[in-house]
Amino acid sequence: MKKVELLSPAGNLEKLKIAIDYGADAVYGGVSHFSLRIRSGKEFDLVSFKEGIDYAHARGRKVYVTINGFPFNSQLKLLKEHIATMASLGPDAFIVATPGVLKLAHQIAPKIPLHLSTQANVMNVLDAQVYYDMGARRIIAAREISLKDLIIIKKELPDLEIEVFVHGSMCFAYSGRCLISTLQSGRVPNRGSCANDCRFPYEMYAANPETGTLFKLEEHEGVGTYIMNSKDLNLASHMKEILDSGCIDSVKVEGRTKSPYYAAITAKTYRRAIDDFYAGKFDGDVYQRELNTTQNRGFTDAYLINRPFEKHDAQNLDFTMMMGTHQVAAIVDESREFFECKYKTFPGDNMELVFPEGSALEAIDNDIGTVFCENGQWSIRFKQLIAESGKVWDQVHSGNLNRFKLPCVLPAYTFFRIPATEDMGTVTKS
Numbered sequence: 001m002k003k004v005e006l007l008s009p010a011g012n013l014e015k016l017k018i019a020i021d022y023g024a025d026a027v028y029g030g031v032s033h034f035s036l037r038i039r040s041g042k043e044f045d046l047v048s049f050k051e052g053i054d055y056a057h058a059r060g061r062k063v064y065v066t067i068n069g070f071p072f073n074s075q076l077k078l079l080k081e082h083i084a085t086m087a088s089l090g091p092d093a094f095i096v097a098t099p100g101v102l103k104l105a106h107q108i109a110p111k112i113p114l115h116l117s118t119q120a121n122v123m124n125v126l127d128a129q130v131y132y133d134m135g136a137r138r139i140i141a142a143r144e145i146s147l148k149d150l151i152i153i154k155k156e157l158p159d160l161e162i163e164v165f166v167h168g169s170m171c172f173a174y175s176g177r178c179l180i181s182t183l184q185s186g187r188v189p190n191r192g193s194c195a196n197d198c199r200f201p202y203e204m205y206a207a208n209p210e211t212g213t214l215f216k217l218e219e220h221e222g223v224g225t226y227i228m229n230s231k232d233l234n235l236a237s238h239m240k241e242i243l244d245s246g247c248i249d250s251v252k253v254e255g256r257t258k259s260p261y262y263a264a265i266t267a268k269t270y271r272r273a274i275d276d277f278y279a280g281k282f283d284g285d286v287y288q289r290e291l292n293t294t295q296n297r298g299f300t301d302a303y304l305i306n307r308p309f310e311k312h313d314a315q316n317l318d319f320t321m322m323m324g325t326h327q328v329a330a331i332v333d334e335s336r337e338f339f340e341c342k343y344k345t346f347p348g349d350n351m352e353l354v355f356p357e358g359s360a361l362e363a364i365d366n367d368i369g370t371v372f373c374e375n376g377q378w379s380i381r382f383k384q385l386i387a388e389s390g391k392v393w394d395q396v397h398s399g400n401l402n403r404f405k406l407p408c409v410l411p412a413y414t415f416f417r418i419p420a421t422e423d424m425g426t427v428t429k430s
């Protein structure tokens with residue numbers, strides 16, 4: 001049986017490596033040109049992106065290049081050069097959003113498979129057929145589509161791969177086709193520079209144009225002012241239904257601009273959900289506990305399983321972002337001998353370890369600290385905080401850029417985490 005692909009975001013080289021190490025079958029990302037995430041694209045240059053492709057290929061994984069922006073006429077020459085340049089790096093597919101770019105990419109790089117972006121809004125067999133005939137080998141379905149409709153598309157077009165989003169930020173606009181950021185700040189969402197205006201709180205007013213009178217509309221308690229703020233997508237508990245359908249080839253996690261910890265936890269959790277499904281031991285509660293350790297806007301299962309008109313809990317009116325159940329304290333660097341502080345670390349504190357699947361840890365107790373396992377959970381506790389220079393610190397905070405010694409070698413990109421507390425920062429309604 002061919003397993004469904006797990007596709008994770010790669011906002012920079014570190015997050016690309018983390019996603020792969022934590023279980024992603026493929027990652028997607030790009031340099032800043034013509035990508036809908038220009039901010040993350042700037043974290044890659046051609047050299048580092050090529051390094052990422054080589055890293056993935058050495059481990060039998062894939063990299064899909066995002067060329068999914070909507071170009072101006074004045075940019076077409078640069079677009080052609082960009083397609084040729086990215087093709088020369090040897091990626092496994094291009095993600096494109098418009099018929100013109102699809103046709104152009106096929107002409108310039110005929111050997112690179114083409115995936116159609118969710119922003120092309122494919123909702124039915126007719127549109128899927130048109131793009132398939134134009135050369136698209138995969139469609140990334142509109143986020144508003146139902147699983148029932150995807151089953152029909154797969155039945156009619158069995159050779160067309162279907163990819164769906166299962167986790168991450170949601171846009172209040174139809175398939176992300178929003179112009180509010182353009183209106184308010186001149187930042188064009190469909191060319192990669194969305195200012196996330198939908199996440200802001202707004203005050204509502206009623207105006208009488210005849211008298212010039214302006215009234216502020218007072219909100220009821222609990223109604224909220226984040227009127228366009230969608231909750232985050234989370235379909236982990238529905239993965240069995242999705243995979244049972246037999247029509248999905250790839251499940252996708254959104255989040256190229258999110259943290260390395262987010263890249264790790266989402267890859268690790270959906271990897272486990274997929275593997276558990278094929279092993280016949282699916283447990284949605286386990287996956288939700290892990291995903292709730294990440295920062296989020298509250299979760300919704302959105303529209304793949306339920307129709308939009310059946311959903312009344314997809315909006316978060318009270319806050320734009322809240323802490324997860326845990327705070328990341330530190331991360332092990334690639335040397336595997338040192339950690340970098342991301343919050344604060346004190347001698348004597350117990351911190352949970354989160355590490356790539358398949359890693360082998362051993363218990364140890366020495367002058368620097370202790371690594372131990374209790375009830376199936378690996379943890380670390382430091383006796384001394386010794387910097388690479390040899391200086392001993394009584395505590396370490398995130399502003400400290402020193403690397404600190406580990407009591408033993410740990411897997412690269414292992415995270416230390418602690419339970420979150422209320423004072424760690426929930427962004428709530430003003």
